[in-house]
Amino acid sequence: MNELPVVVVGAGPAGLSAAAHLVERGERVVVLEAGDQAGAAVSQWNHVRLFSRWSELVDPAAQRLLEPTGWVHPDGDTYPTGAEWAEEYLRPLAAALGDRVRLGARVVGVARRGRDRVVDAGREDEPLTVHVQTANGEERVAARAVIDASGTWGSPNPLGGDGLPAVGERAETARINYRVPDLAVERERYAGKRIAVAGSGHSALTALVALADLAEQEPGTKVVWLLRRGAVGNVFGGGEADQLPARGALGLRAKKAAEAGHIETVTGFRTAAVERAVDGSLVLESFDGHRVEGVDEVVVLTGFRPDLSWLSEVRLDLDPVLQAPTKLAPLIDPNVHSCGTVYPHGEGELRHPEPGVYLVGMKSYGRAPTFLALTGYEQVRSVVAAIAGDHESAGRVELVLPETGVCGGAGVFDAPAEEKNGCCGAPEAVEVSIGLAPGAR
Numbered sequence: 001m002n003e004l005p006v007v008v009v010g011a012g013p014a015g016l017s018a019a020a021h022l023v024e025r026g027e028r029v030v031v032l033e034a035g036d037q038a039g040a041a042v043s044q045w046n047h048v049r050l051f052s053r054w055s056e057l058v059d060p061a062a063q064r065l066l067e068p069t070g071w072v073h074p075d076g077d078t079y080p081t082g083a084e085w086a087e088e089y090l091r092p093l094a095a096a097l098g099d100r101v102r103l104g105a106r107v108v109g110v111a112r113r114g115r116d117r118v119v120d121a122g123r124e125d126e127p128l129t130v131h132v133q134t135a136n137g138e139e140r141v142a143a144r145a146v147i148d149a150s151g152t153w154g155s156p157n158p159l160g161g162d163g164l165p166a167v168g169e170r171a172e173t174a175r176i177n178y179r180v181p182d183l184a185v186e187r188e189r190y191a192g193k194r195i196a197v198a199g200s201g202h203s204a205l206t207a208l209v210a211l212a213d214l215a216e217q218e219p220g221t222k223v224v225w226l227l228r229r230g231a232v233g234n235v236f237g238g239g240e241a242d243q244l245p246a247r248g249a250l251g252l253r254a255k256k257a258a259e260a261g262h263i264e265t266v267t268g269f270r271t272a273a274v275e276r277a278v279d280g281s282l283v284l285e286s287f288d289g290h291r292v293e294g295v296d297e298v299v300v301l302t303g304f305r306p307d308l309s310w311l312s313e314v315r316l317d318l319d320p321v322l323q324a325p326t327k328l329a330p331l332i333d334p335n336v337h338s339c340g341t342v343y344p345h346g347e348g349e350l351r352h353p354e355p356g357v358y359l360v361g362m363k364s365y366g367r368a369p370t371f372l373a374l375t376g377y378e379q380v381r382s383v384v385a386a387i388a389g390d391h392e393s394a395g396r397v398e399l400v401l402p403e404t405g406v407c408g409g410a411g412v413f414d415a416p417a418e419e420k421n422g423c424c425g426a427p428e429a430v431e432v433s434i435g436l437a438p439g440a441r
Contacts, residue, residue, distance in 0.1 A: 159271045190297055
């Protein structure tokens with residue numbers, strides 16, 4: 001079995017990082033990516049800028065693999081967009097890995113060869129089989145281990161307030177967007193419209209800022225913000241006290257837009273149904289009977305969840321609430337933790353009853369939103385060490401996080417100010433702007 005490759009699912013940041021560590025340890029690796037390019041999911045939010053600096057977005061093993069190719073590390077103090085992260089790091093890394101990366105290869109199942117999840121006999125003697133769908137049909141790839149770094153981007157949470165699609169939600173998908181709108185290409189879709197935005201995280205704030213800017217420029221544009229919580233509370237974040245200036249600036253900008261009257265806020269609204277009115281507009285109804293009428297477009301930014309369907313025949317130990325590995329779940333529970341309080345972890349917390357199967361990166365966090373790239377890089381370093389038999393290294397924590405953490409995710413700033421005294425210095429003013437159509441600002 002040691003002659004078989006390790007299969008990595010997903011050619012995103014965590015998957016390519018895992019591949020780099022495997023190559024560095026002399027292990028055979030095959031990376032299977034469903035998209036037509038490395039970083040395919042990242043490229044779908046190419047217009048959004050991260051909160052993390054370049055210095056926190058490049059894995060050390062990946063950098064060591066890249067440098068002999070002539071690759072130059074981007075300025076560590078700058079913040080890339082999704083497009084820049086993909087173009088300047090992920091795709092060069094995939095190119096350096098060469099034919100180890102297979103594009104257009106969608107994993108549709110993982111099992112123990114000849115054994116479903118119920119069978120014990122002879123299980124430990126059989127390799128894993130990865131079922132792959134390609135343009136040429138379906139094939140099986142035998143593997144000594146499988147590292148699932150496929151993320152959660154393809155499984156956004158629905159508008160429905162109970163975790164299931166609202167009644168009528170599926171019928172109106174043409175007018176519901178589950179991503180931050182790219183107003184450089186979707187301006188006409190939203191200009192002059194009444195738009196409902198559901199969600200309270202950084203993606204929702206990013207969308208609110210962008211749409212509020214649009215409302216200033218395009219008469220008739222109205223934004224209705226639907227919050228499931230009963231009050232706005234601390235949804236705007238730490239503001240000027242936030243030790244991540246870009247994140248604080250985003251919250252301040254969203255708060256300013258709300259106070260300026262560009263955003264109508266509706267609290268305590270958990271969507272139960274979506275229906276079409278006589279005039280063609282949408283009506284959203286909450287579980288307690290409240291209605292928001294006259295809606296033209298809906299932007300749903302309520303988080304993501306893992307797709308576990310193709311892992312149904314391997315034995316996973318998952319928390320029943322977060323759908324994260326049971327040992328990891330208490331460390332990342334969003335009711336308790338934020339980015340800065342998630343302790344670095346590795347193979348021990350990610351291990352499952354099925355030997356050689358690991359969920360890493362964003363997918364390992366299940367429904368928890370507190371993931372950051374640095375944590376994912378530490379995960380794969382530890383997991384790969386364990387697969388290679390270096391258990392001492394696998395059990396060692398080699399990552400020290402800043403006190404506030406570094407939240408990877410959507411930002412709308414263009415010119416971040418320099419921080420003093422390292423990552424945790426006092427915040428300074430950061431100018432925030434959103435990329436609209438050329439000439440719009």
